[in-house]
Amino acid sequence: MTISSFSPPREESFEGYAFVGTDFVAGSEGFSRFRASGGDVGPGADGCYALLRRTGTTWEAGTDARGLRKLFLYREGAAWALGTSLHDLARHLRAHGVDLTPDLAVLRGLGVRQALTAQLNSSRTIFRHVSLMPSFCTIRIQDGAPVVQPLPRASAPDDYEDALGEHLRIWRARLATVMTDPRTTFITDLSGGLDSRVVFAFAHAAGLLRDPARVQIASQERMATDFRAAGEIARRFDVTLNGPPMPMRTATSPEHALSAWAHHSLGVYLPVYLTPHAFDPLSIRCHGGGGGTFRDIFSSTSLRDRLLGTRKHFTDAATFERYASTVLEDAEALSAMRPEIDPQKLHYREFRNRFHFGHAPQTRTTFSPLNSILIDAIADRPGADDRRTYFDMMDALAPGLKNAPYDDPAKAPEDPSPSASARRAARLPAADPGGVFADLHEGTADRGHQRRAFSLFYDRAAEALERPEVQEAIGDHGVVARTGRFLRDVRRQSSRPRANDPGHQDASYVLTAALAAGAPLDL
Numbered sequence: 047m048t049i050s051s052f053s054p055p056r057e058e059s060f061e062g063y064a065f066v067g068t069d070f071v072a073g074s075e076g077f078s079r080f081r082a083s084g085g086d087v088g089p090g091a092d093g094c095y096a097l098l099r100r101t102g103t104t105w106e107a108g109t110d111a112r113g114l115r116k117l118f119l120y121r122e123g124a125a126w127a128l129g130t131s132l133h134d135l136a137r138h139l140r141a142h143g144v145d146l147t148p149d150l151a152v153l154r155g156l157g158v159r160q161a162l163t164a165q166l167n168s169s170r171t172i173f174r175h176v177s178l179m180p181s182f183c184t185i186r187i188q189d190g191a192p193v194v195q196p197l198p199r200a201s202a203p204d205d206y207e208d209a210l211g212e213h214l215r216i217w218r219a220r221l222a223t224v225m226t227d228p229r230t231t232f233i234t235d236l237s238g239g240l241d242s243r244v245v246f247a248f249a250h251a252a253g254l255l256r257d258p259a260r261v262q263i264a265s266q267e268r269m270a271t272d273f274r275a276a277g278e279i280a281r282r283f284d285v286t287l288n289g290p291p292m293p294m295r296t297a298t299s300p301e302h303a304l305s306a307w308a309h310h311s312l313g314v315y316l317p318v319y320l321t322p323h324a325f326d327p328l329s330i331r332c333h334g335g336g337g338g339t340f341r342d343i344f345s346s347t348s349l350r351d352r353l354l355g356t357r358k359h360f361t362d363a364a365t366f367e368r369y370a371s372t373v374l375e376d377a378e379a380l381s382a383m384r385p386e387i388d389p390q391k392l393h394y395r396e397f398r399n400r401f402h403f404g405h406a407p408q409t410r411t412t413f414s415p416l417n418s419i420l421i422d423a424i425a426d427r428p429g430a431d432d433r434r435t436y437f438d439m440m441d442a443l444a445p446g447l448k449n450a451p452y453d454d455p456a457k458a459p460e461d462p463s464p465s466a467s468a469r470r471a472a473r474l475p476a477a478d479p480g481g482v483f484a485d486l487h488e489g490t491a492d493r494g495h496q497r498r499a500f501s502l503f504y505d506r507a508a509e510a511l512e513r514p515e516v517q518e519a520i521g522d523h524g525v526v527a528r529t530g531r532f533l534r535d536v537r538r539q540s541s542r543p544r545a546n547d548p549g550h551q552d553a554s555y556v557l558t559a560a561l562a563a564g565a566p567l568d569l
Contacts, residue, residue, distance in 0.1 A: 047059050047061060047096055047098055047107075047128075047129060047130045048127065048128070048129035048130075048131075048134055048135060048138050049098065049105075049107075049127070049128050049129070049187075050120075050125075050126060050127035050128065050138060050139070050142070051124065051125050051126050051127070051190065051191075052125075052127070052138075052142040053138070054187075054190070055098060055105045055187060058098055058099045058100060059074065059096075059097070059098045060073075060074055060077035060087065060095060060096075060097050060098075061074075061095060061096045061097075061115060061130060062093060062094045062095030062096060062110070062114075062115050062407070062408075063076075063093050063094060063095055063327055063407075063411050063484070064087050064091050064092070064093035064095045064110065065091060065092040065093050065220050066080070066085060066086075066087055066091050066480075067216070067477075067480060068216060068219040068220055068223050068477050068478065068479060068480030069085060069223065069480035069481050069482075069483065070220065070223050070224055070411075070480065070481070070482050070483065070484060071085070071087060071093075071483045071484070072327030072328075072411065072483070072484035072485075073325075073327055073484060073485055075485045076327070076483035076484040076485060077483070079483045080481075080483040083481070083483070085483075087099075088108070089106070089107075089108025089109060089110075089184045089197060090108065090110070090111045090182070090197050090200065090419065091110060091111060091419070092110060092111055092112075092417075092418050092419055092420070093110045093114075093407075094110055094114035094115050094404065094407035094408065094412065095109065095110050095115050096108075096109050096115040096116075096117060096130045097109070101186070104186050104187060104188050105186065105187040106184055106185070106186050106187075107128055107184065107185045107186075107187075108183075108184040108185070108197075109179075109181060110181075111181065111182075111418070111419035112181055112336070112339070112395065112399065112400065112404075112417050112418075112419070113179075113180070113181025113182075113396070113400045113404075114400060114403070114404035114407050114417075115130055115404075115408075116130060116178060116179070116314070116400065116404075117129070117130060117178075117179040117185060118130075118131070118132050118135050118171065118176055118177065118178055118179070119176070119177050119179055119185060119192060119194070120135060120139060120144075120173075120175055120176045121175060121192065122144075122175040124191075125144065126191060126192050127139055128185055128192060131308075131309045131310065132171060132172075132173075132176070132312065132313045132314055132561075133308045133309060133312040133313060133561060133567075133569070134309060135176065136173065136176075136313075136561060140564065146173045146174075146175075146176070146564065147173065147174045147175075148172055148173060148174075148519060148562035148563060149170060149171070149172055149173060149174050149562075150365065150519070150521070151365050151368035151369040151372060152166075152168070152170050152171060152172050152369065152372065153172045153519060153558065153559060153562050154360060154361075154365055154369065154520075154521060154522075155167070155356070155369045155373075156172070156316060156555055156558055157359070157520065157522065157525055157555050158356045158359040158360075159359075159548050159551055159552075160355070160356060160359075161398070161402075162352055162353075162355075162356065162398075163356060164315065164316045164317060164401075164402070164546070164551065165314060165315040165316065165397060165398065165400075165401035165402065166178055166314050166315075166397055166401065167373055167393070167397045167398075168372050168373045168376035168377070168397070169376050169379075169380070169396075170372050170376060171313065171314070172313050172558060172561070172562045173562065178314075179194065180196070180380060180383065180396060181395070181396060181400065182196055182197050182383070182384065183195060183196050183197065184197060196383050200419060200422075202420075202422065202423030203423055206424065206427065206467065207467050207470060207471070209420075209423035209424045209427075210424060210435070210438055210439070210442075210467060210471055211470075211471050211474050212420060212423070213415070213418070213420040213421060213423075213424065214439065214442055214443070214471055214474065214476075215474055215475070215476055215477050216420060216477055217248060217415040217418070217420070218248065218251060218252065218443075218476035218477070219476045219477035219478060219479055219480065220413070220415075220480075221248055221249070221252045221254070221413060222252060222476060222479040223479040223480045223481070223482060224328070224330055224411075224413070224482060225252060225254060226479055226482065227328060227482045227484075229328045229486055230260065230328045230329075230330055231260050231261070231292040231293070231328070231329050231330070232249070232254060232260055232261040232262070232292070232330050232331075232332060232413075233261070233262045233263075233264050233291075233292055233329075233330075233331050233332065234246060234249045234254075234255075234261060234262075234263050234264070234331075234332035235264055235265070235331070235332065235333055235334060236263050236264070236265045236276045236279060236280070236287065237265060237266065237269070237272040237275070237276055237334075237453065238269075238271055238272040238273075238274070238275030238276060238451070238452050238453025238454070239272070239334070239452065239453060239454075239457065240334075240337065240433075240436045240452075240457055241334025241335070241336075241337035241416060242333070242334040243279070243334075243436075243440060243447060243448075243450075244334060244337075244415070244416060244436060244439050244440060245332045245333060245334050245413070245414070245415065245416070246263075246279070246332075246444070246447070247439060247440045247443035247444035247447055248332070248413075248415060248443060249261070249332055250283060250443065250444040250447070251443040251444060255283065255285050258285075258286065258289055260292075261292075262288070262289050262290065262291055262292050263280065263285055263286065263287050263288070263289065264287075264288060265277075265280075265287045265288060267288070269453075271453040271454075272453045273287075274451070274453075275450070275451045275452055275453050278450055278451050279447065279450045282446070282450055283444070283447075292329060294322065294323040294326070294329070294493070295323070295326055295329065295486065295488045295489070296323045296324040296325065296326045296329075296486075296487065296488065296489060297323070297324065297489025297490055297492075298321075298322060298323055298324045298495060299495060300495045300496075300498035300499040300501075300502055301499075301502070302324065303320045303321055303322060303495060303496065303499035304320060304499050304502050304503055304506070304569055305569055306321065306324075306408070306409070307319065307320050307321075307499075307503070307569075308557075308567075308569035310405060310408045311401075311405060311554070312554075312557060312558060312561055312569065313558045313561050313562070314401060315401040315402070315404075315405060316546075316550075316551040316554040316555060316558070317402075317405075317545040317546040317550065317551060317554070318500075318503065318545050318550040318551075318553070318554050319405050319406075319545050320496055320499040320500055320503060321409040321496070322492065322493050322494075322495045322496035322499070323409065323410075324409070325408070325409050325410065326409070326410050326411075326486065327410075327411050327484040327485070327486065328411070328484060328486045329410045329411070330410065330411045330412070330413050331406060331410055331411070331412050331413065332412075332413045332414075333403075333406065333412050333413065333414045334414070334416060335399070335402075335403030335406075335412065335414045335416065335417050336399060336403060336414050336416035336417025336418065336421070337416045338394050338398070338399060339391065339394065339395045339399050339416070339417065339421065339425070340391070340416070340421055340422075340424065340425030340426075340430070340432055340435070341391075341432045342388065342390075342391065342432065343394065344390040344391075344394070345390075348390070349373070349374065349377055349389070349390055349393060350370075350374060353369075353370045353373060353374070354370075357370075361521060361522050377389060377392075377393050380392055380393070380396060386426055387426055391425075399417070403417060433459070434465070434467075436448070437459050437465070437468070438464075438465055438467050438468040438471060439468075441464035441465065441468035441469075441472065442464075442468045442469075442471035442472040443472075445464065445472075448462075449462045497542070500542055501537070503553070504533055504536060504537055504553065506557060506567065506568060506569060507529070507533055507553040507554075507556050507557055508530075508533045510556050510557055510559070510560035510565055510567070511526065511529055511530060511533070511556050513560065513563075513565050515563040515564075515565055516556060516559050516560045516563055516565050518563070519559040519560075519562055519563040520555070520556070520559045525552060525555070528549075528552060529549070529552040529553055529555075529556055532549030532552060532553065533549075533553060535549075536549060557569075
């Protein structure tokens with residue numbers, strides 16, 4: 047989706063998928079059928095979607111509650127543009143004669159190889175006058191201009207048990223909803239940690255794990271401690287790990303895989319995932335993403351201190367100071383809009399969570415009950431205890447699961463018996479399943495497309511690296527040299543590095559610099 051003062055909105059649009067109550071809506075065709083049935087999708091529901099709709103005499107654009115789909119807004123003078131892809135927005139603006147100015151502090155922050163800097167970590171982007179919209183804001187087009195408006199806080203139960211019960215009631219029904227469609231297949235992740243174990247509990251309670259023809263339980267064998275813990279859970283619950291993979295049913299091409307990566311990730315998220323299939327709404331990944339949105343994972347440090355840890359990677363102090371000031375000022379502005387949320391938790395939700403756990407939902411539906419607006423009523427209350435939430439969910443859905451071994455013994459509960467809250471939650475019935483409004487356009491997906499897509503990616507990065515304006519934007523000869531070595535070496539290797547390999551992130555950074563500098567990009 048791209049609209050602008052050069053190309054004003056003319057029709058409503060919907061990208062991605064949404065859980066609306068217990069209904070499941072995916073793709074433009076599913077959205078149209080849902081609307082025809084009397085349903086409506088607005089901003090701020092669970093899922094991964096972007097929406098443009100008429101509201102009276104104005105237009106409104108928004109995303110899912112966690113902002114896994116993103117909106118980027120350009121404003122300078124009377125000109126404006128809004129889009130779901132930074133790459134596509136830049137191309138649109140340049141096609142209309144807009145001279146975009148790189149923000150070198152933001153760009154060079156992305157060149158630091160740390161989890162904090164593997165994605166945008168402020169609302170500022172690599173272009174001046176282009177911002178990432180907060181997940182909790184909508185954009186109204188009024189009198190021919192965009193107006194950013196925070197969404198009102200959703201009404202939620204005040205009591206912990208009520209909030210827990212509502213979350214379990216709705217998410218159990220959502221899984222039951224998609225299971226009613228015989229076309230759906232599932233992959234559920236299982237590790238030695240807490241997040242995936244909660245999702246496994248939902249699948250167990252739904253009876254999904256008893257249908258191996260529809261579900262694969264995936265665990266990382268190369269992570270020995272994780273895999274050992276997952277294996278013990280599988281033994282206790284009589285399921286098989288890493289059974290036959292579910293088929294990829296949506297055809298694509300190497301070129302499409304590369305352009306989809308550019309659409310969703312270029313300039314905003316550095317790990318490189320080139321998916322060998324197009325979006326499949328009914329191939330569902332049950333995933334523990336989102337656990338960090340309610341855990342106090344940074345309680346021992348501050349955002350300022352975490353930024354100071356990146357200073358040594360900048361070639362000059364002034365650029366670092368501009369970068370750090372940008373991030374801290376933006377975090378302060380976000381907190382002013384959502385003062386009830388811990389500032390570091392809010393920063394994690396708005397940046398790391400949106401990009402790191404937001405790439406997979408672009409190509410397949412993700413069942414992620416921890417990445418939900420319904421968790422906020424539990425997590426954002428004073429004195430919230432995330433470990434209690436994990437264990438109460440497990441005890442309500444899969445008794446005994448919390449007591450199976452973990453990858454780290456410190457994660458185990460102190461009390462092996464269920465809490466009174468969990469016992470009461472276990473007796474609550476799920477909501478009634480909703481309807482499935484989704485279309486599957488099946489084809490033959492070729493896994494070889496992924497290898498060829500990576501070859502194209504390496505070629506494009508090597509071409510960009512040779513351009514003087516790209517090297518100038520990077521501003522660090524060491525980065526240029528090591529990326530050149532990686533691109534030479536990787537094409538001689540028989541195996542491909544993982545998505546977040548430092549070399550992949552460097553190559554992605556080179557293409558990000560090319561986008562910022564306006565260099566030609568055949569993506």
